[in-house]
Amino acid sequence: MPETALQRSSETTQFDAIVVGAGIAGLYQLYRLRELGLRVCALDAAADVGGTWYWNCYPGARVDSQSHVYQYWFSDELLREWDWQERFPAQPETERYLNFVADKFGLRKDIRFNTRIASARWDEDARIWTLNSEAGESFTARYFVSCAGMLSAPLVPPFPGHERFRGTIAHTARWPREGLDLTGKRVGVVGTGATGIQVIQTIAGEVAELKVFQRTPQYAVAMHNEHYDDAKRAELRAHYPEYREQVQHTFAGFAFDFAYEPGEYYRMTPQARREALEKLWQDGSLAFWIGSFPELVVDEAVSEEVSEFVREKIRARIQDPVVAEKLVPYSYGFGTYRVPLEKGYYDVFNRDNVELVDVRETPIEGFTEQGLVVGGREYPLDVVVLATGFDAGTGALSRMDVHGRGGRSLTELWNRDIRSTLGLQVHGFPNLFTVAGPLAPSTAFCNMTTCLQQQVDWVTDCISWLRQNDHQVIEPSAEKEEEWVKHHDEVAAATLMMRTTSWYTGANIEGKPRRLLSYIGGAGNYHKICDQVKDSGYAGFEIA
CATH class of the missing domain: 3.50.50.60 (FAD/NAD(P)-binding domain)
Known part of the structure; x- marks a missing residue:
């Protein structure tokens, strides 16, 4: 573990927010929550940053998105400093990029590596989450943000x-x-x-x-x-402002x-x-x-x-x-x-x-x-x-043994019926945010860096709004969740996807409920829907 990483100590287990995962989404979520002034910690089972690009170091591993859109957009300085070597970067280059980001923004000091979460419990009276690691450590926080990934189990x-x-x-x-x-x-x-x-x-x-x-x-x-x-890199860099705007509105x-x-x-x-x-x-x-x-x-x-x-x-x-x-x-x-x-x-x-x-x-x-x-x-x-x-969409969180309001089990819920609201929250699990969760745009139909950054921004804006308005808890109502599930299913049913036996619908896992695991209504359209929810003051969500 790097010397700058968060040291193990009983004094550093209480936080405002805990982020699980230190890949593309986790690093950006950590950065954004620190911007709000929160005491935040990221936990990751790996020995270093990278997420997908740490674990999947097999021969030939490579990104299938063009490098000029497979990157963070939040820092103009970062965009100027990093030089991509290929149109479709191989795993080592992508992992180097994420290490570069972690070092540039001093993220490692707030990451605890080699920490695999075994369980998470919501305390209704204290209004906090307690996360327990396989090593027996406990961490508490008001907000639990899962950036564990869609394809990580x-x-x-x-x-x-x-x-x-x-x-x-x-x-x-x-x-x-x-x-x-x-x-x-x-x-x-x-x-x-x-x-x-x-x-x-x-x-x-x-x-x-x-x-x-x-x-x-x-x-x-x-x-x-x-x-x-160098000439090609300069040509692409000149279009970065244009690309940054374009990716927010296109289908994928x-x-x-x-x-x-x-x-x-x-x-x-x-x-x-x-x-x-x-x-x-x-x-x-x-x-x-x-x-x-x-x-x-x-x-x-x-x-x-x-x-x-x-x-x-x-x-x-x-x-x-x-x-x-x-x-x-x-x-x-x-x-x-x-x-x-x-x-x-x-x-x-x-x-x-x-x-x-x-x-x-x-x-x-x-x-x-x-x-x-x-x-x-x-x-x-x-x-x-x-x-x-992988056990796509639900696998990462299902394997964590997450229990929400009234002790309800997320694993048991998703074993019966895979549901969420915007793919970002689940009814019955207050203050749990699920970046790249089931029923959100993700790996199946989206350039992941675009979708992940948009979802992280939504989570950050939501937490910021709660704090500004002296609220502590947010959770989608059952009605709001049903509204999203119904919309998601109607969009999916209009496609040929549901006729295909694949991991897209969880068909690779025996007994897993069948539902298209990624939203296919378009990343740009999803972005608009998320903005509407935010602009409405989170109408349909239960807030306390």
């Missing part, structure tokens, strides 16, 4: 026999900080989502054998990355929006549509998904045409037509699953040392001492990489 599949396996098992979200030498090893990667794709395309050339265990093929868009020189929090107006798809000829898609494809970014036709995720005909366009791109990269068909998705439409960016992924399957193992119809049976078994066949392996995702 790793999902480890319960394959039997893992304790017998003589090799190494590594989950991508808990990759060894010291690294893992895969050179010349027999490696199996389980999972082919965005993370699995990054790992697979990165390690294929260094391992002796690579077995890719795929359940669901992906529509991955070819990434066009770029290393920036990027500096681009849909390239075509609603209905324009049907006014174009098939040839014109194909030319439009090709132009977007050449950009090599998520603009092909959330900067193309607004009908893409609501109209089956549009979805199918775009899906087939991407399928053709995939087939053209694979030499073996049988393998190609296994890598082509048919069970869902393009964009209804998280769209990965790839650089060399499909070409990997033309290598002699790579084998695709389809586990959709014949699931993984379990581990042996030597490897994994599928369909009665043993695949000998030295290393098994689990790129198996």
